[in-house]
Amino acid sequence: xxxxxxxxxxxxxxxxxxxxxxxxxxxxxVVLRFAPNPSGPLHxxxxxxxxxxxxxFKRYGGKLILRLEDTDPRRVDPKAYQMIxxxxxxxxxxxxxxxxxxxxxxxxxxxAEKLIELGQAYMCTCPGDEFKRLKDQSQACxxxxxxxxxxxxxxxxxxxxxxxxxxxxxxxxINHKNPAIRDWVAMRIVDFEHPRIGTQYNVYPMxxxxxxxxxxxxxxxxxxxxKDHLANSEKQKYLYHHFGWTVPEFIHYGRxxxxxxxxxxSQARKGINDGVYTGWDDPHLGTLRAVSKRGIRKEALExxxxxxxxxxADTTITWKKIYGLNRNVLEEEANRYFAVFHPRKxxxxxxxxxxxGVIKRLKHPxxxxxxYRMLPFDGIVYxxxxxxxxxxxxxxxxxxxxxxxxxDGGITFHSSSLEDARKFxxxxxxxxxxxxxxxxxxxxxxxxxxxxxxxxxIEELKPNDVVQLERVGFARLDEIQPKRKFYxxxx
RNA sequence: GCUCCGGUAGUGUAGUCCGGCCAAUCAUGUCGGCCUUUCGAGCCGAUGACUCGGGUUCGAAUCCCGGCCGGAGCACCA
Numbered sequence: 001x002x003x004x005x006x007x008x009x010x011x012x013x014x015x016x017x018x019x020x021x022x023x024x025x026x027x028x029x030v031v032l033r034f035a036p037n038p039s040g041p042l043h044x045x046x047x048x049x050x051x052x053x054x055x056x057f058k059r060y061g062g063k064l065i066l067r068l069e070d071t072d073p074r075r076v077d078p079k080a081y082q083m084i085x086x087x088x089x090x091x092x093x094x095x096x097x098x099x100x101x102x103x104x105x106x107x108x109x110x111x112a113e114k115l116i117e118l119g120q121a122y123m124c125t126c127p128g129d130e131f132k133r134l135k136d137q138s139q140a141c142x143x144x145x146x147x148x149x150x151x152x153x154x155x156x157x158x159x160x161x162x163x164x165x166x167x168x169x170x171x172x173x174i175n176h177k178n179p180a181i182r183d184w185v186a187m188r189i190v191d192f193e194h195p196r197i198g199t200q201y202n203v204y205p206m207x208x209x210x211x212x213x214x215x216x217x218x219x220x221x222x223x224x225x226x227k228d229h230l231a232n233s234e235k236q237k238y239l240y241h242h243f244g245w246t247v248p249e250f251i252h253y254g255r256x257x258x259x260x261x262x263x264x265x266s267q268a269r270k271g272i273n274d275g276v277y278t279g280w281d282d283p284h285l286g287t288l289r290a291v292s293k294r295g296i297r298k299e300a301l302e303x304x305x306x307x308x309x310x311x312x313a314d315t316t317i318t319w320k321k322i323y324g325l326n327r328n329v330l331e332e333e334a335n336r337y338f339a340v341f342h343p344r345k346x347x348x349x350x351x352x353x354x355x356x357g358v359i360k361r362l363k364h365p366x367x368x369x370x371x372y373r374m375l376p377f378d379g380i381v382y383x384x385x386x387x388x389x390x391x392x393x394x395x396x397x398x399x400x401x402x403x404x405x406x407x408d409g410g411i412t413f414h415s416s417s418l419e420d421a422r423k424f425x426x427x428x429x430x431x432x433x434x435x436x437x438x439x440x441x442x443x444x445x446x447x448x449x450x451x452x453x454x455x456x457x458i459e460e461l462k463p464n465d466v467v468q469l470e471r472v473g474f475a476r477l478d479e480i481q482p483k484r485k486f487y488x489x490x491x
Numbered sequence: 492g493c494u495c496c497g498g499u500a501g502u503g504u505a506g507u508c509c510g511g512c513c514a515a516u517c518a519u520g521u522c523g524g525c526c527u528u529u530c531g532a533g534c535c536g537a538u539g540a541c542u543c544g545g546g547u548u549c550g551a552a553u554c555c556c557g558g559c560c561g562g563a564g565c566a567c568c569a
Contacts, residue, residue, distance in 0.1 A: 037569045167567050178494040180565040188567040207569050231564050318502050324519045418528050428529045471530050
């Protein structure tokens with residue numbers, strides 16, 4: 001600990017600049033958890049929790065636990081368990097331990113019983129609305145006065161009752177100024193088959209109960225969660241006190257709003273079922289698989305999330321911000337290619353034969369060692385119709401090739417040098433050789449598809465490669481069969 | 492309605508705890524210049540913010556009070 005390496009110092013300063021604050025009350029190592037509900041794949045909001053936990057885990061050392069919170073059988077998508085792990089892997093977040101709550105129902109039963117024995121929980125058979133009426137007036141229902149033995153007896157009978165007949169409530173403070181905190185439900189009956197564990201249980205813990213038991217048992221030191229859990233943290237503290245457990249450090253961050261995107265899993269699922277979206281990776285969605293398909297890199301998301309940090313104030317993420325960060329990642333990696341998406345075949349008239357030949361162009365201007373693309377040029381090319389429309393009667397330069405002029409519906413050779421192009425203020429555009437073009441599709445963020453033509457060098461690309469289609473923008477190659485299909489990322 | 496919590500440039504963020512070094516940081520965006528056979532990148536420059544009103548103080552983004560605006564929760568969901 002005497003000499004910090006230069007890397008450590010640089011890293012320290014960097015995180016300071018990023019503004020990710022230190023965790024409060026860290027003693028040695030930390031134990032953190034990422035605890036999603038397996039109702040669907042992860043979205044950008046989850047990425048925040050995942051990255052933050054991961055970052056703190058890396059900063060302090062300790063343990064990061066993945067916990068699947070599937071205690072509501074109705075809100076479980078059996079496919080989600082797998083998808084969540086895939087998504088986390090894509091994010092580069094590794095976990096030391098995985099816990100599935102539906103494997104632990106028995107354990108929650110034991111703690112529930114213990115709580116009854118402690119006299120801190122009671123079986124409540126009031127109808128929900130009746131309890132709420134009383135609770136809102138700070139009045140206890142009669143169930144609250146049941147003896148421990150009566151409670152135990154009812155508890156044993158609970159599995160034989162049906163949904164809604166009874167719940168187990170945690171005693172808090174019936175006079176608590178926030179009605180939401182008063183005597184919350186710990187266990188309830190669910191008559192619904194659990195997608196993972198079937199019908200072996202019908203008495204399930206509520207999130208607040210299961211979370212508290214697990215956080216304690218797993219020795220979680222710091223709980224990072226959204227501010228929508230503010231009241232839950234307050235509720236959970238009562239349980240910690242009843243059991244005599246140490247309360248972890250709760251840190252609440254604000255809501256994340258995503259420009260133009262419905263982040264909620266339930267809305268996405270509905271849209272998929274209704275056919276509005278093509279699937280979990282539909283470009284409209286804010287799921288990680290959707291943004292990944294569009295060529296957004298996890299590095300960009302990570303930088304964004306660490307910058308946003310754990311502030312409790314809400315934040316609005318704009319796509320421009322993500323694109324800006326992503327461009328920094330992609331710029332270096334993406335090789336350049338020509339493609340046009342409103343192709344118009346033109347024959348250049350009066351082209352001197354000396355200009356025909358093969359044009360060499362760097363794959364990446366900053367990395368000459370990546371080599372060249374070869375573009376055969378014989379005077380017959382595809383240009384973008386929009387470029388032509390915008391340049392009627394003006395000189396236009398085909399990149400690395402010749403200058404032309406579009407006049408009276410025809411294209412004529414004008415000159416050849418870049419100097420001439422500059423002199424005539426020519427716009428410089430990309431082009432595709434007509435003799436060796438390849439059909440491509442470009443899926444836009446609104447899921448519309450542009451059909452176009454690209455230079456033949458794109459044949460060397462593999463699915464998942466990200467390129468820069470010059471003057472069009474960055475795009476990720478998704479598949480090459482039956483046709484080369486790109487997803488547009490951003491300019 | 493009740494309970495709780497926020498409000499720094501277009502957006503995100505640092506600074507707020509322990510008032511002065513803040514005529515306020517960095518990122519992204521936008522605009523301009525240079526460079527460059529495109530766009531982008533790079534380099535240089537510009538742009539633009541402490542929600543409002545009082546108070547305390549020699550001094551307030553920072554402390555206090557009030558207003559305004561915004562958010563979260565008020566489930567037998569997580």
